[in-house]
Amino acid sequence: MNIVRPYGDTLDDGKVQLSFTLPVPDGAKGREAARQMVLKWGFKDCDVVHSAPLSAGFSFYVAYGKTETSVDYDACVADEHSAEASMSMDEVNEYIRRELGRKVVVVGACTGFDAHTVGIDAIMNMKGYNHHYGLERYPEMEAYNLGAQVPNEKLIEFAGKVKADAILVSQVVTQKDVHIHNLTQLIELLEARGERSRYICIAGGPRIGNKLAVELGYDAGFGRGAYADDVATFIVKKLAERR
Amino acid sequence: MRTKLGLSQDKIDEARELAARICGPVMKFVDGHTSVTVERATLRLAGADDADADGVPVPNLIVDQARDRLADGAFRLYASALARTGDSPERLNRKIAEGLRLADLPPADEASVARKADELVRRADERVRSNREYREARQAEWKDRNHRPLLYLIVATGNIYEDVKQAAAAAEQGADVIAVIRTTAQSLLDYVPYGPTTEGFGGTYATQENFRIMRAALDEVSERQKRYILLTNYASGLCMPEIAAMGALERLDMMLNDSMYGILFRDINMYRTFVDQKFSRMLDAWAGIIINTGEDNYLTTSDAYEKAYTVLASQFLNERFAYAAGLPARLMGLGHAFEMDPTIKDGFLYELAQAQMAREIFPEHPLKYMPPTKFMSGDIFKGLVMDTMFNFVSKATNQGIHLLGMLTEAIHTPFMMDRYLAVDNAKYVMNNIASFYDEVEFREGGIVRTRAAEVLDKTLEFLRQIEATGLFDAIAEGQFADVKRPKDGGKGLEGLIKKGPRYWNPFEEHLTRTLGLGK
Numbered sequence: 009m010n011i012v013r014p015y016g017d018t019l020d021d022g023k024v025q026l027s028f029t030l031p032v033p034d035g036a037k038g039r040e041a042a043r044q045m046v047l048k049w050g051f052k053d054c055d056v057v058h059s060a061p062l063s064a065g066f067s068f069y070v071a072y073g074k075t076e077t078s079v080d081y082d083a084c085v086a087d088e089h090s091a092e093a094s095m096s097m098d099e100v101n102e103y104i105r106r107e108l109g110r111k112v113v114v115v116g117a118c119t120g121f122d123a124h125t126v127g128i129d130a131i132m133n134m135k136g137y138n139h140h141y142g143l144e145r146y147p148e149m150e151a152y153n154l155g156a157q158v159p160n161e162k163l164i165e166f167a168g169k170v171k172a173d174a175i176l177v178s179q180v181v182t183q184k185d186v187h188i189h190n191l192t193q194l195i196e197l198l199e200a201r202g203e204r205s206r207y208i209c210i211a212g213g214p215r216i217g218n219k220l221a222v223e224l225g226y227d228a229g230f231g232r233g234a235y236a237d238d239v240a241t242f243i244v245k246k247l248a249e250r251r
Numbered sequence: 252m253r254t255k256l257g258l259s260q261d262k263i264d265e266a267r268e269l270a271a272r273i274c275g276p277v278m279k280f281v282d283g284h285t286s287v288t289v290e291r292a293t294l295r296l297a298g299a300d301d302a303d304a305d306g307v308p309v310p311n312l313i314v315d316q317a318r319d320r321l322a323d324g325a326f327r328l329y330a331s332a333l334a335r336t337g338d339s340p341e342r343l344n345r346k347i348a349e350g351l352r353l354a355d356l357p358p359a360d361e362a363s364v365a366r367k368a369d370e371l372v373r374r375a376d377e378r379v380r381s382n383r384e385y386r387e388a389r390q391a392e393w394k395d396r397n398h399r400p401l402l403y404l405i406v407a408t409g410n411i412y413e414d415v416k417q418a419a420a421a422a423e424q425g426a427d428v429i430a431v432i433r434t435t436a437q438s439l440l441d442y443v444p445y446g447p448t449t450e451g452f453g454g455t456y457a458t459q460e461n462f463r464i465m466r467a468a469l470d471e472v473s474e475r476q477k478r479y480i481l482l483t484n485y486a487s488g489l490c491m492p493e494i495a496a497m498g499a500l501e502r503l504d505m506m507l508n509d510s511m512y513g514i515l516f517r518d519i520n521m522y523r524t525f526v527d528q529k530f531s532r533m534l535d536a537w538a539g540i541i542i543n544t545g546e547d548n549y550l551t552t553s554d555a556y557e558k559a560y561t562v563l564a565s566q567f568l569n570e571r572f573a574y575a576a577g578l579p580a581r582l583m584g585l586g587h588a589f590e591m592d593p594t595i596k597d598g599f600l601y602e603l604a605q606a607q608m609a610r611e612i613f614p615e616h617p618l619k620y621m622p623p624t625k626f627m628s629g630d631i632f633k634g635l636v637m638d639t640m641f642n643f644v645s646k647a648t649n650q651g652i653h654l655l656g657m658l659t660e661a662i663h664t665p666f667m668m669d670r671y672l673a674v675d676n677a678k679y680v681m682n683n684i685a686s687f688y689d690e691v692e693f694r695e696g697g698i699v700r701t702r703a704a705e706v707l708d709k710t711l712e713f714l715r716q717i718e719a720t721g722l723f724d725a726i727a728e729g730q731f732a733d734v735k736r737p738k739d740g741g742k743g744l745e746g747l748i749k750k751g752p753r754y755w756n757p758f759e760e761h762l763t764r765t766l767g768l769g770k
Contacts, residue, residue: 028668029668062668063419063423063424064423068668129518133518134516135517139624141551144734147733153518155518
């Protein structure tokens with residue numbers, strides 16, 4: 009047992025600093041609302057040390073609370089998922105330099121008639137998405153984004169030409185299961201050419217999960233909320249594993 | 252202005268000459284071409300608007316109908332239909348949305364088409380001129396009520412009506428400029444959606460109706476605050492000129508508009524981008540809209556200390572392209588950013604050198620200074636300190652447009668209180684060092700002067716190399732931001748059209764005349 013509480017300046021004083029906004033005007037009444045709010049969260053003590061108006065109907069508060077809540081540190085187990093979390097862009101590049109010692113080549117496209125490049129662009133474009141830079145920005149990767157409406161045959165040809173390590177396929181349109189058809193066809197073509205084992209194949213799209221992708225013969229699938237670093241981490245670890 | 256850096260004027264002049272030589276061949280190409288979005292922008296100025304039942308905008312419908320004769324321009328078809336039917340643009344738009352094919356109408360005679368063209372150009376010109384006059388009158392009336400530099404805040408709720416609330420709050424807190432972020436990847440749509448929108452990822456669509464709604468809301472706040480609040484949106488992407496046209500009509504005050512951003516960071520075809528940026532900038536010049544260029548993007552890609560010269564080089568090129576489109580220096584918000592690794596020894600001095608250098612080389616330009624983003628982390632306390640350093644450099648070097656840094660930059664889209672803390676921080680610093688710029692000079696042979704001179708030298712070297720290669724090839728070879736873009740690659744190339752001998756665009760002619768761009 010190792011019982012711990014937040015530490016302000018004395019062991020077990022349980023001091024916590026808080027800041028938040030309330031949708032009410034600034035003033036004595038607002039500060040009282042803020043104080044009651046903090047007490048309702050279970051804090052035993054509350055000092056609202058600062059308030060300021062944000063606009064006519066909104067106000068900002070800084071408050072200190074004292075909590076008696078504790079946890080047993082010894083009994084805490086880190087979330088396994090977070091232990092397996094994706095590497096950052098820099099970590100991926102460092103990993104490539106250390107473990108693979110050569111550039112990793114990735115080719116991506118929206119296949120079939122799908123014209124929605126939002127997904128593949130989020131993963132591949134320089135700018136990336138939501139502060140996660142795309143693969144084009146990874147110095148240890150050579151990333152080719154072939155864009156939209158790329159026939160599977162052309163994608164395979166290009167992957168062969170640039171000696172790709174991984175092929176990324178994005179499918180956004182799922183009407184009449186057209187994505188299943190496209191995704192399956194790519195794997196079948198690769199198998200017919202005896203080239204399936206040459207590439208790490210990854211499918212992505214808002215309605216594509218890992219389970220579906222693996223069922224269709226892909227190495228992995230990435231759905232909503234996945235970023236370039238997640239995809240990159242999977243690729244480089246898989247490559248290191250295969251080596 | 253007194254120089255504090257002692258930069259060589261000869262070198263600065265040489266850089267400008269190189270920029271002119273680099274841009275020359277590009278402008279020559281540009282003047283011989285149009286694009287689907289240049290044509291749609293022209294139609295929008297003439298009054299084309301509305302959308303069909305599937306949401307396809309009328310300007311797209313017209314350009315699609317005229318697809319095989321775009322070398323002549325799309326305007327004639329629309330003007331002829333207006334002249335022939337006697338319809339108002341609104342009425343004709345509705346008919347087109349309901350399936351009318353303009354080519355099925357017998358063409359009107361040349362004289363009445365020409366009269367119609369004059370009328371349409373005059374009408375748009377009056378509207379844009381009155382927008383300018385309104386803005387100038389307000390700015391004169393409330394002179395000195397804005398912050399210097401202008402404090403620039405972003406809203407991005409994904410719903411225009413929610414954006415309006417956040418924008419009003421931000422303006423009341425002290426923002427001088429409100430930028431409304433668009434939904435992810437709107438820049439890759441080859442059309443501008445129609446009507447008000449309440450959806451999107453990390454922002455909602457830029458539409459003309461959304462522009463109007465936000466403009467009205469900010470005018471109200473301006474009136475209350477006795478301070479003109481500037482409205483900004485994003486013209487980059489496949490619809491650059493159309494967004495600029497909408498901005499001109501709805502009195503936007505600033506547009507994100509970089510000459511090469513789309514090519515490098517959105518993989519839009521280079522020829523298409525250069526053609527689109529020219530017409531969009533002509534529209535901005537006409538409407539008195541300040542452009543914001545995107546040099547900050549180079550620094551999020553590459554190291555800000557090592558690649559500082561790419562920023563200055565891009566500023567020279569953006570300036571040259573902007574002059575070629577008729578923009579005066581006072582409408583050029585050339586970009587740069589405070590993005591050096593905070594652990595570099597004397598990093599603050601290098602940032603100061605870069606910002607002061609930009610100030611001295613571009614003295615009349617309202618420089619757009621961007622806050623730290625790359626090295627912002629979940630440590631919001633450190634983040635606030637970094638923003639303070641940024642605020643200091645901005646005021647100490649008299650920047651023009653100051654994009655406020657958010658302490659939660661790396662975490663989420665700003666909370667209302669994050670914006671408040673940003674404004675509060677900036678007001679504190681900028682008031683506290685209000686006269687610093689006039690007080691301070693930099694020591695000869697010191698770190699700041701030496702650094703600025705080095706960056707200018709490297710810039711010259713880089714520009715010479717680009718000039719030798721040619722801009723199109725330099726981009727193809729990856730000389731900018733380490734991104735290679737093949738000349739015939741990227742999005743939107745199919746929408747580029749070589750102008751034929753019968754090409755007719757009276758708006759372009761009018762702008763060329765008004766802006767004094769005749770050869």
